[in-house]
Amino acid sequence: MKPKFPIAISLLLLLTACQRKAPESPILKLATPVESVVQPTITPQPSVTSTIIPSTPTESLPPTLTPSPTPLPLTELLFTGAIVPGRCVQAAVDVRGDADFLYDGMRSMIERADIAIGTLNAALSDYPPYTGCVRTFVLVGSPIHADAMASAGLDVMSIATNHIKNCGPIDCGNRAFFDTLANLQRVGILPVGGGENAAQALEPVVVTVNGVRFGFVSLGEIEPLTFASQTEPGIAELTEVNLRNAIQAARQVSDVVIVMPHWGSDYSETPNYRQLNFAKIAVDEGADLVMGNHAHVVQGMQYRQGVPVFFGLGSFIFDQSWSLETQQGIVVRVTFEGDHYLRHEVIPVHIEPDGYVHIPEAEEAASILERFQAISDEIP
Numbered sequence: 001m002k003p004k005f006p007i008a009i010s011l012l013l014l015l016t017a018c019q020r021k022a023p024e025s026p027i028l029k030l031a032t033p034v035e036s037v038v039q040p041t042i043t044p045q046p047s048v049t050s051t052i053i054p055s056t057p058t059e060s061l062p063p064t065l066t067p068s069p070t071p072l073p074l075t076e077l078l079f080t081g082a083i084v085p086g087r088c089v090q091a092a093v094d095v096r097g098d099a100d101f102l103y104d105g106m107r108s109m110i111e112r113a114d115i116a117i118g119t120l121n122a123a124l125s126d127y128p129p130y131t132g133c134v135r136t137f138v139l140v141g142s143p144i145h146a147d148a149m150a151s152a153g154l155d156v157m158s159i160a161t162n163h164i165k166n167c168g169p170i171d172c173g174n175r176a177f178f179d180t181l182a183n184l185q186r187v188g189i190l191p192v193g194g195g196e197n198a199a200q201a202l203e204p205v206v207v208t209v210n211g212v213r214f215g216f217v218s219l220g221e222i223e224p225l226t227f228a229s230q231t232e233p234g235i236a237e238l239t240e241v242n243l244r245n246a247i248q249a250a251r252q253v254s255d256v257v258i259v260m261p262h263w264g265s266d267y268s269e270t271p272n273y274r275q276l277n278f279a280k281i282a283v284d285e286g287a288d289l290v291m292g293n294h295a296h297v298v299q300g301m302q303y304r305q306g307v308p309v310f311f312g313l314g315s316f317i318f319d320q321s322w323s324l325e326t327q328q329g330i331v332v333r334v335t336f337e338g339d340h341y342l343r344h345e346v347i348p349v350h351i352e353p354d355g356y357v358h359i360p361e362a363e364e365a366a367s368i369l370e371r372f373q374a375i376s377d378e379i380p
Contacts, residue, residue, distance in 0.1 A: 072338035073210035077258075078113035079291045081313035081329040081349075082121045083149070084163070085141035088133035088319035089355035099145050102317050103152035105358025106331070106349070111153040113333070114209045117216070118154050118316065119260070119293045120191075121161040125179035128168040133319070139163040140176060143183040150187035156205060156216055157184055158260045158293070160193025160235040162223035173225070174233055193218030193260070194235045198228040201236035204250035204257075212339045215254025217246040220262035221274070222294060238263060240281055247285040255339040259287045264295045264312055267326070269375050271299055271311040276380065283307045288341060289334060297325045298368070300375035308334070308344060311379070321353035328360075328368050346372060 085099065093099045103110065110116045122139040124146055131138055149157070164180060165173035177194070184191045192205040204215040219238035220226065228234035236242060238261055250257045259282045263275050271279075275292065282290050283304040290309040292299070299312030314329030321327055333345045348368035350360040359365065 072340075073212075074342070075114045075209045075212060075214075075336045076112070077214070077334045077336070078110060078116045079310075079313065079332045079334070080110075080116075080118045080154075081316040081331070082161075082293050082296060082318060083118050083145075083157075083316050084122045084139055084318040085124070085145040085355065086122045086139035086163075086166070086319075087131055087136065088353060089317060090130050090141045091133040092354035093142065093144070094130070099142070099148035100151055102148060102355050102357065105356060107152050109331070109333075109347070113153070115156060115207050115214060116152075116154045117156040117158070117260075117291075118149065119158040119161060119262070119313075120180070120184075121163045121262075121294075123164060123166045123176035123180050124183045125167065125176040127175055127179060128172060131168070137163075137166075138168045139166045140168065143179070143186075146183040146187045146189065149184075150189055154189055156190045156192060156207065158193050158216075158218040158262070159184075159191045160201070160218040160220035160238075160260070161262050162220060162226060162294070164194065164235060165223075165226050177226075177233055192216045193220065193262075194233075195228060196233045197230055198234075198236065199230075201228040201234065202242060202246045202249070204246065204253060206250075206253055210338075212336065213253065213255045214258060214336075215250035215256065216258050216260060217250050218260040218262070219243060219246060220294075222262060235262075238278065240278075243278060243281055244285050247282065247287055251286055256288045256336060257286060258289045258291060261290070261292045262294045263292055264299065266295055267297055268295055269297055269299055269325075269371075271379060275311055279304060279309045279311070283309065288339075291332065296320060298328065298330055298372050298375065300372055300379055302376060302379045308341065315351055316349065317355045317357055318351055319353055319355060320351075327351050328364070329357075330368065330372060348372075 122141050124141055124143050126143055128140055165177045167173050167176035181191055190205045195201040204217050206213050206215045219236040221238035226235045227237040265272055292311050293313055295312045296315050298314040301310040316329055329349050331347045335342045348365040349357050351357050
C-alpha cells in the first residue's frame with residue numbers, strides 16, 4: 001500500500017538536548033519533513049462478535065461467530081549514513097582502547113530497531129598500519145570496530161562502497177576486503193553488496209522479521225578499482241543491467257525489496273542526473289524502498305510512484321570536521337505494516353571530530369531538518 005497523500009512538513013523537536021557521553025535524549029520523533037505521518041488509529045473491538053440469526057418457527061439456528069480482523073505486525077528498520085572508522089576516528093579508538101563510545105549517543109535507538117542497517121565505507125583489517133589523525137584517502141580501521149557495531153545493535157552492513165578495499169601497502173586491497181568481510185561475519189553482521197566475484201556481490205541478503213522477508217541489495221558506482229568481476233572479488237557495480245538483475249533476484253526471495261546504492265558526488269547536496277536515473281530504474285523494476293549514501297552531506301528525498309527514495313543520509317561516524325554540513329547527517333527510521341510501507345521518520349545527528357555521533361540540540365536539529373526539506377523540495 002503506497003502512500004497517496006500530499007507532502008507536508010511536520011517536525012517534532014527534541015524534548016531535551018543530547019549530551020556527549022550521556023544517555024541518549026528522548027528520541028527526536030518527527031514526521032518526515034516531506035510527508036505527514038499517518039498514525040494508525042486503533043479502535044478497541046471485542047475479539048469475537050456474535051451475530052444472532054432469528055430462528056424460524058421450525059428450527060433454532062446457532063449464532064454465527066465473526067472474528068475481528070487480525071492487525072498486521074509493524075516492523076521498524078533503521079538506516080544510518082556512512083560509517084568511516086579510519087584516520088582520526090581510529091586514532092581516538094587507539095587512545096581509549098575500545099570503539100564502543102562511538103555509538104553511545106545512539107545506542108538505544110539502534111537497539112530498538114527490528115533491523116538496523118549501516119553503510120561501511122572503510123576496510124576493517126589489522127594487516128596494514130593505521131594512518132593516525134592525518135588527512136589521507138586511505139581509510140582503514142581496526143577489526144574491533146566490527147565488535148562495536150554489533151554491540152550497538154547493527155544487523156546488516158552495505159559494503160558496496162568506494163573505500164572498502166583501502167589498505168595502504170601495494171597489492172593488499174583484496175586482503176583488506178576479505179578481512180572486512182570476515183570481521184563482519186565474525187560478529188554476526190550480514191554484509192551486502194560484495195563478494196568473491198560479481199555474481200556473489202549481486203546476491204540479496206534476506207532478513208525475516210514478523211513473517212516478512214526483507215531483501216537488501218547494494219551496488220556502488222564510485223571507484224572502479226573496487227568492482228568485482230567474474231573472477232575478482234569486490235563490490236557489485238552499479239549499472240542499469242546489474243540494478244535490474246539484482247532487484248529481480250531479490251524479488252524472487254523477498255516480500256520487500258530494499259535497494260542501497262552508493263552513488264552521487266562528494267559534498268554535493270543535489271542528486272545528480274545518474275542518481276535520478278538509477279532511482280527511476282529501481283522503482284520501475286519494483287523496489288519498495290531506495291536508501292542511498294556516499295556524498296557525506298545530506299541530500300534529501302522524494303517519492304517516485306509512491307516509493308520513498310532517499311538520495312543520501314550524510315555521515316554517521318567520520319572525522320570530517322572542517323564544515324558544519326559534513327558534521328551533520330540523518331538516520332531514517334522506516335516502519336512497515338506487514339510488507340507495506342507505512343511511514344518514516346527523519347532523525348538529525350551530529351558527528352564530533354573523533355567520530356562520536358549523537359542527536360544535536362534542538363536548534364541545530366531544526367536547522368538540519370529545514371535544510372533537508374529545502375533540498376528535497378528542489379529535487380525534480
